[in-house]
Amino acid sequence: MPNCLQCAQNFSVFPEDLEFLKKLSPKIGEKVYEIPPPTLCPDCRKQRRMAFLNITNLYSRECAATKKIIISNFSKEKENVVYDIAFWWGDGWDRLATGRAYDFSKSFFEQFAELLKVAPLPALHRAPSFDENSDYTNYAGKNKNCYLLFDSDKNRDCIYCHSINSSENVLDSFRLTTCELCYETIDSVNCYDCRFIQNCQNCSDSWFLSNCIGCKNCFGSVNLRNKQYYFCNQPLTKEAYLDKIQALRLHDYLHIEQWKREFDRIKKTFPQKFMEGFQNENVLGNYLTNCKDAYYCFDSRKLWSCAYIDRCFDDAKNCMDCTEVGDMAELLYECTSSGYNANSNLFVANTLGQLFHLIYCYYCPQSSHLFGCIGLKNAKYCILNRQYTKEEYEELVPKIIEQMKKTREWGEFFPVEISPFAYNESLANDFFPMTKEQIEAKNLASFQKWKWKDEITEMPKVTKTIDAKMLPTEISKIPDDVLSWALLCEKSGKPFKIQKLELEFYRKMNLPLPHFHPDVRHRNRMSKRNVQKLFDRKCDKCGVDIKTTFSPDLPEKVLCEKCYFDVVM
Numbered sequence: 001m002p003n004c005l006q007c008a009q010n011f012s013v014f015p016e017d018l019e020f021l022k023k024l025s026p027k028i029g030e031k032v033y034e035i036p037p038p039t040l041c042p043d044c045r046k047q048r049r050m051a052f053l054n055i056t057n058l059y060s061r062e063c064a065a066t067k068k069i070i071i072s073n074f075s076k077e078k079e080n081v082v083y084d085i086a087f088w089w090g091d092g093w094d095r096l097a098t099g100r101a102y103d104f105s106k107s108f109f110e111q112f113a114e115l116l117k118v119a120p121l122p123a124l125h126r127a128p129s130f131d132e133n134s135d136y137t138n139y140a141g142k143n144k145n146c147y148l149l150f151d152s153d154k155n156r157d158c159i160y161c162h163s164i165n166s167s168e169n170v171l172d173s174f175r176l177t178t179c180e181l182c183y184e185t186i187d188s189v190n191c192y193d194c195r196f197i198q199n200c201q202n203c204s205d206s207w208f209l210s211n212c213i214g215c216k217n218c219f220g221s222v223n224l225r226n227k228q229y230y231f232c233n234q235p236l237t238k239e240a241y242l243d244k245i246q247a248l249r250l251h252d253y254l255h256i257e258q259w260k261r262e263f264d265r266i267k268k269t270f271p272q273k274f275m276e277g278f279q280n281e282n283v284l285g286n287y288l289t290n291c292k293d294a295y296y297c298f299d300s301r302k303l304w305s306c307a308y309i310d311r312c313f314d315d316a317k318n319c320m321d322c323t324e325v326g327d328m329a330e331l332l333y334e335c336t337s338s339g340y341n342a343n344s345n346l347f348v349a350n351t352l353g354q355l356f357h358l359i360y361c362y363y364c365p366q367s368s369h370l371f372g373c374i375g376l377k378n379a380k381y382c383i384l385n386r387q388y389t390k391e392e393y394e395e396l397v398p399k400i401i402e403q404m405k406k407t408r409e410w411g412e413f414f415p416v417e418i419s420p421f422a423y424n425e426s427l428a429n430d431f432f433p434m435t436k437e438q439i440e441a442k443n444l445a446s447f448q449k450w451k452w453k454d455e456i457t458e459m460p461k462v463t464k465t466i467d468a469k470m471l472p473t474e475i476s477k478i479p480d481d482v483l484s485w486a487l488l489c490e491k492s493g494k495p496f497k498i499q500k501l502e503l504e505f506y507r508k509m510n511l512p513l514p515h516f517h518p519d520v521r522h523r524n525r526m527s528k529r530n531v532q533k534l535f536d537r538k539c540d541k542c543g544v545d546i547k548t549t550f551s552p553d554l555p556e557k558v559l560c561e562k563c564y565f566d567v568v569m
Helices: 015-024 042-050 085-089 108-116 238-247 253-267 390-407 436-445 480-484 500-509 518-527 561-567
Strands: 059-062 069-072 147-150 159-165 168-177 180-183 186-189 192-198 204-210 216-222 228-231 281-289 292-301 303-310 320-326 329-339 342-352 355-362 367-371 380-383 464-467 485-488 535-538 545-548
Touching: 015 303, 015 320, 015 329, 042 303, 042 320, 042 329, 108 355, 108 390, 159 500, 159 518, 168 500, 168 518, 180 500, 186 192, 192 253, 204 253, 216 238, 216 253, 228 238, 367 390, 380 390, 480 485, 480 500
Parallel strands: 147 159, 159 168, 168 180, 168 186, 180 192, 192 204, 204 216, 216 228, 281 292, 292 303, 303 320, 320 329, 329 342, 342 355, 355 367, 367 380, 464 485
Antiparallel strands: 059 069, 535 545
């Protein structure tokens, strides 16, 4: 059992893992180049991959080609060459201009880092031709009238959301599918006119629900099935329920905050299912749907024979150690944000669409047989952005791999120090949060060097600045000119503005204005989900062994699947 080179903890490399690595090992010419066993534990490997994804932080900067001001997830002080996304996808520039010969006097990662600073990259991870009035979105597509929407597709009139799909009029939510008129909703499907719900399906006209299915006009309840007019898990007549809801004055900010705290307490008194998921066979993880033979996987659907996967969707097969991949992805290892018909790719980051036999590449869509390339499109048989014949490619790549074996680079994902993003900009900070002090301490103890970006608070151009805590507690008392105000977050002190579509939503839903910056609200939502880590426990009812994301020190009673379905109402 090896020790992780990063966290020093023991971890297992199973025989199935080794067999998987043999299956994924590339064949170049007539020789197979075996991928060695991992040197980091699964969590540290995931953290390293996530450090290359900046999904939610957007900045203003200049396009290096057109010189116009653009929106990008690369801040202006980054050394990278960044192009407007429409220009980058066009044919008006030479993608091979940054190509260079491989230098065997330097390590591969050293040369890759040099290329990463000069090869033009798109400002955002989306295709503008598919979007309408949704400029402030990233890792997203086919959206209309959306603002600060991330990792999301096919939505309309949605703001401040992450990982939602096919939804409409949704605000401040995380991981939804086909929902409408929902607010502060987490991990839910097919819900309508709901507020502050989590892990729910097919619910409507409800407040403060957890693990409920098919419920309507319910409030403050947990583990309900197909119920109507329930208040804190107790049935009421329609008249009594409506009277109770009206008496709560849920249009008032102070009353809502009181019920947030109360419902957090209520949830802990109910038994919890050991994992979230359905229609699975032989899986281990959490938030899995329609998966088979999926080991240590999270937040994914339609996986088949995969291991150490998170945030992957729609027919990912025979993949290992991947983040944000899917949609006909197969035979991928240590890849992040790679999919849409991707096959036989190794150590690839931020590359979507028609990818075959890519090794150690960054943002090279619609390409095949590339090694160490960055920012290419429709390319084939290139190394470090330089064009070769098939024969030249198959002669040079094995020599590079042999050198990488000697430098112990072969088989490792890109080192975090060459990521264009600071740790606190990246997706890693959502799932493995660290402070600046912890980063500095980690850099002293680790062979990897993590970066930190100090926040620079810029006051927007406004007519008025107000502490959010001084806002009227009811939306009916908010004037139209709030759109020209800067609100100061109660927690972080950072200024934020209310958008026109956002104000319309609050008025339609009769909800008060938020008092916290959107980033703080996102972190609060993430804190309501368990960590992506499995713990050994026993079912609190029958005593059977279970693996769950509920750590043993959490207060909730956790049940196996059979016992859980015996107690839901």
